[in-house]
Amino acid sequence: MTSATAAPGSPRPRSARGPLGRVGDVLLVPVLALVSALVLGGIVIVFSDPDALHDWGRFFSDPAGALSSSWHAANDAYRALWSSSLGSTAALSRTLAETTPLLFAGLSVALAFRAGLFNIGAAGQLMVGATVAAYVGFHWDLPRAVHLPAALVAGALGGAAWGGIAGLLKARTGAHEVITTIMLNYVALRLLDYALSTEAFRRPGRNDPISPPMRESARLPTFDLGGLRVGLGLVLAVAAALGVWWLLQRSTVGFGLRAVGANPDAARYAGLPVGGAYLLAMALAGALAGLAGSTNLLGRSSYSLTGGYFQFIGFDAIALALLGRTHPIGVVGASLLFGVLRAGSTGMQSQTSTPVDIIVVIQALIIAFVAAPALVRAIYRIRTRDTGGTQRFTSGWGA
Amino acid sequence: MATTVRPGADDAPTGAAPGAAPGALTSARARGFGVATVLLGLVALVAFGLGSAAGVDSRFVFSPRGEAVVDLSVPARGGALVLSALLLALGAHLVVRRSTARTYGLFGLALVLFLAALLVWATRDASMSVFGLASGTMRRAVPLALGACAGVLCERAGVVNIAIEGMLLAGAFTGAVVGSAAGNVWLGLVGGAAAGAVLGLFLATMSIRYKVDQVIGGTVVNIAALGLTSFLAARVLVDSPDLNRPGSFRPFSVPGLVEIPVLGPLLFRNTIYVYLMFGLVALLTWALFRTRWGLRLRAVGEHPRAADTVGIRVLATRYRAVTLGGLVAGAAGTYFTLDATGGFDEGMTAGRGFIALAALIFGRWHPAGALAAALVFGFSEELQDRLALLDTPLPSQVLLMTPYVVTIVVVAGLIGRARPPAADGKPYELG
Numbered sequence: 001m002t003s004a005t006a007a008p009g010s011p012r013p014r015s016a017r018g019p020l021g022r023v024g025d026v027l028l029v030p031v032l033a034l035v036s037a038l039v040l041g042g043i044v045i046v047f048s049d050p051d052a053l054h055d056w057g058r059f060f061s062d063p064a065g066a067l068s069s070s071w072h073a074a075n076d077a078y079r080a081l082w083s084s085s086l087g088s089t090a091a092l093s094r095t096l097a098e099t100t101p102l103l104f105a106g107l108s109v110a111l112a113f114r115a116g117l118f119n120i121g122a123a124g125q126l127m128v129g130a131t132v133a134a135y136v137g138f139h140w141d142l143p144r145a146v147h148l149p150a151a152l153v154a155g156a157l158g159g160a161a162w163g164g165i166a167g168l169l170k171a172r173t174g175a176h177e178v179i180t181t182i183m184l185n186y187v188a189l190r191l192l193d194y195a196l197s198t199e200a201f202r203r204p205g206r207n208d209p210i211s212p213p214m215r216e217s218a219r220l221p222t223f224d225l226g227g228l229r230v231g232l233g234l235v236l237a238v239a240a241a242l243g244v245w246w247l248l249q250r251s252t253v254g255f256g257l258r259a260v261g262a263n264p265d266a267a268r269y270a271g272l273p274v275g276g277a278y279l280l281a282m283a284l285a286g287a288l289a290g291l292a293g294s295t296n297l298l299g300r301s302s303y304s305l306t307g308g309y310f311q312f313i314g315f316d317a318i319a320l321a322l323l324g325r326t327h328p329i330g331v332v333g334a335s336l337l338f339g340v341l342r343a344g345s346t347g348m349q350s351q352t353s354t355p356v357d358i359i360v361v362i363q364a365l366i367i368a369f370v371a372a373p374a375l376v377r378a379i380y381r382i383r384t385r386d387t388g389g390t391q392r393f394t395s396g397w398g399a
Numbered sequence: 400m401a402t403t404v405r406p407g408a409d410d411a412p413t414g415a416a417p418g419a420a421p422g423a424l425t426s427a428r429a430r431g432f433g434v435a436t437v438l439l440g441l442v443a444l445v446a447f448g449l450g451s452a453a454g455v456d457s458r459f460v461f462s463p464r465g466e467a468v469v470d471l472s473v474p475a476r477g478g479a480l481v482l483s484a485l486l487l488a489l490g491a492h493l494v495v496r497r498s499t500a501r502t503y504g505l506f507g508l509a510l511v512l513f514l515a516a517l518l519v520w521a522t523r524d525a526s527m528s529v530f531g532l533a534s535g536t537m538r539r540a541v542p543l544a545l546g547a548c549a550g551v552l553c554e555r556a557g558v559v560n561i562a563i564e565g566m567l568l569a570g571a572f573t574g575a576v577v578g579s580a581a582g583n584v585w586l587g588l589v590g591g592a593a594a595g596a597v598l599g600l601f602l603a604t605m606s607i608r609y610k611v612d613q614v615i616g617g618t619v620v621n622i623a624a625l626g627l628t629s630f631l632a633a634r635v636l637v638d639s640p641d642l643n644r645p646g647s648f649r650p651f652s653v654p655g656l657v658e659i660p661v662l663g664p665l666l667f668r669n670t671i672y673v674y675l676m677f678g679l680v681a682l683l684t685w686a687l688f689r690t691r692w693g694l695r696l697r698a699v700g701e702h703p704r705a706a707d708t709v710g711i712r713v714l715a716t717r718y719r720a721v722t723l724g725g726l727v728a729g730a731a732g733t734y735f736t737l738d739a740t741g742g743f744d745e746g747m748t749a750g751r752g753f754i755a756l757a758a759l760i761f762g763r764w765h766p767a768g769a770l771a772a773a774l775v776f777g778f779s780e781e782l783q784d785r786l787a788l789l790d791t792p793l794p795s796q797v798l799l800m801t802p803y804v805v806t807i808v809v810v811a812g813l814i815g816r817a818r819p820p821a822a823d824g825k826p827y828e829l830g
Contacts, residue, residue: 048631120618175810178614179757179760180810183753183806186803187804187807190796190797190800190803191796193796194796194797360630361626361627364619367622368619371616372610
């Protein structure tokens with residue numbers, strides 16, 4: 001009765017290929033979504049720029065002036081974005097560093113989506129994981145070969161536990177994960193604040209909420225490739241992406257998760273443990289989010305845990321999962337894109353005083369366009385015989 | 400299309416008896432509530448009863464400041480002990496008895512007793528204004544209840560709306576800016592409502608016309624609202640602070656009714672928002688369940704195919720319901736900037752839109768239920784604030800968690816029983 005829904009990631013039927021071939025088809029909508037989002041973002045930048053606005057006020061006496069200052073406003077902003085994200089090896093290194101936590105977080109949400117769960121709790125899971133990893137990182141004294149893995153595992157376990165709470169609640173009581181994960185985010189935020197206020201987490205000599213720095217033996221090494229600095233965290237993130245792909249596409253457990261995600265009732269009828277699948281999916285998603293925080297904590301220059309650590313990453317993670325069509329490799333690409341946006345936004349703010357929040361707007365637009373392929377097609381008049389409806393990621397309330 | 404039996408309701412992911420819906424009240428579960436009550440009683444006994452020093456009193460003030468004092472003093476330790484004993488007795492009764500009648504009501508009573516014991520303990524050797532507690536509860540419940548009403552409108556028509564948070568934020572921002580620019584708080588209210596309506600229309604278009612998954616669409620609205628308001632606040636409001644100085648609504652009294660001792664000033668001397676909250680809940684209840692418009696709206700949310708067959712315009716009804724819901728949510732958002740302190744802060748709604756959603760579910764998608772739930776959540780927020788002022792050994796961050804933990808407990812404990820509109824969340828295909 002409802003529209004045909006293509007399960008996320010399923011191959012398109014051959015007869016419905018567009019003129020650009022299969023790769024083109026898959027890429028066309030996201031690319032156009034990105035372009036549209038950037039254009040709309042540019043418009044927002046223009047209309048909040050004082051100079052451009054001033055010139056628009058005199059549009060009828062000097063239309064060219066209005067248009068040219070608009071163009072300059074948007075162009076300068078985006079140029080600054082480009083140069084501070086891709087313009088040099090230093091910028092690229094920054095971009096890659098920004099990408100790492102995004103990739104983990106995006107995988108977290110994507111994996112949950114595959115099991116039919118909407119994991120908005122990536123931020124909270126990240127915080128709990130980072131807190132646990134931080135404790136192991138600055139408090140324990142172990143040889144490097146053991147310390148670093150221990151800290152990472154601790155981070156993953158912390159996040160898994162936090163995600164598992166939401167999964168367990170969904171499995172046992174049917175409580176919708178949208179609400180429970182969002183509430184758990186806020187609880188995690190307070191927990192982090194509380195932890196940072198205790199003696200155990202206080203940095204000697206400081207009163208503000210910041211943990212002691214991670215010990216040398218727990219830090220992630222960085223590799224220097226001719227000026228380009230690549231952290232081990234990024235390598236781990238890419239490995240995680242491959243691992244998630246393997247899990248979903250090549251393992252029995254992953255098949256179970258996908259089956260539950262596609263149709264929980266059918267899966268239940270087939271004897272699959274739906275509750276267990278929810279629990280596992282949320283635990284794994286939480287572990288990935290926990291690693292997002294841990295790798296950042298152990299791999300970035302400040303090596304310390306602060307209040308509100310990555311508390312806003314949740315929405316980015318959702319955008320990444322959607323943009324990557326919940327496919328791990330797609331999430332890698334999307335994370336790189338967002339890494340560029342992130343790394344570039346600080347430069348954009350310092351050079352053209354465009355507030356970084358414009359990135360949030362652009363991200364929202366990207367999600368909007370990606371989640372509504374029909375919208376993009378309508379805008380660009382793309383004809384396609386593919387009747388694949390929209391992707392239904394979640395159903396209503398209740399189990 | 401399932402009507403009385405929800406899909407999957409006949410299997411039991413919990414250990415409940417086979418054939419029981421998840422969350423149904425088996426005698427095992429009822430006994431569980433009894434055990435929980437006994438535990439609460441023990442906590443109250445040890446922490447509150449024995450934890451209070453003897454010889455000090457807890458004083459509760461029921462009248463507003465500046466009026467004739469109506470208060471009640473109880474000995475801290477004695478009061479807490481009595482309440483603990485009551486809790487233990489109630490718990491024992493729940494465990495031992497055969498029937499499961501009124502279990503939820505009795506457990507609610509247990510919670511009230513526990514709260515009373517907590518208050519008696521926290522207020523030892525100090526004074527607490529119960530009036531302030533009640534008044535603060537009502538005020539904090541306003542965005543939650545109004546937001547939940549907005550949710551009722553949308554979801555009863557079959558559209559899941561998790562964008563209440565974004566609509567609140569947009570309403571708060573627009574209300575502040577319009578109120579400052581026009582120098583008139585009423586215009587600010589209208590502006591905020593309009594902003595919410597725009598977002599509602601956007602959500603409606605995304606979910607109805609483009610059949611975007613409604614949860615995704617709602618998230619997009621939330622992200623866009625957060626990003627845009629933060630961006631504009633940082634860009635525009637910093638440069639022109641005059642645009643962020645709306646006035647505020649003054650409280651006004653209902654003549655006559657305000658003279659009633661204690662209850663009068665509590666209920667009848669408030670800003671327009673509290674009256675709006677009660678009024679809208681009443682209006683919405685009447686409209687949804689006693690008018691043709693309401694019947695059609697609910698039909699669209701329960702069984703759109705049948706409604707369509709009868710001639711009801713399903714899509715148009717949904718558009719209107721969601722836009723109207725957005726309007727209510729936007730107006731609710733102006734509470735943040737036009738009621739108490741003026742001025743917009745980035746992200747100032749702090750998740751209250753989601754708590755409103757929980758209130759909606761807790762209230763079984765009924766405006767009056769949502770109001771009750773909103774009051775409960777408002778109370779937990781207000782209580783946490785007041786406990787932080789009193790000298791309690793609990794760290795402030797833990798207290799700040801309370802509303803959120805309460806929400807989780809509520810959603811997890813009651814969701815199995817609450818049935819959303821049957822077609823909630825499913826896009827409708829014409830023809």
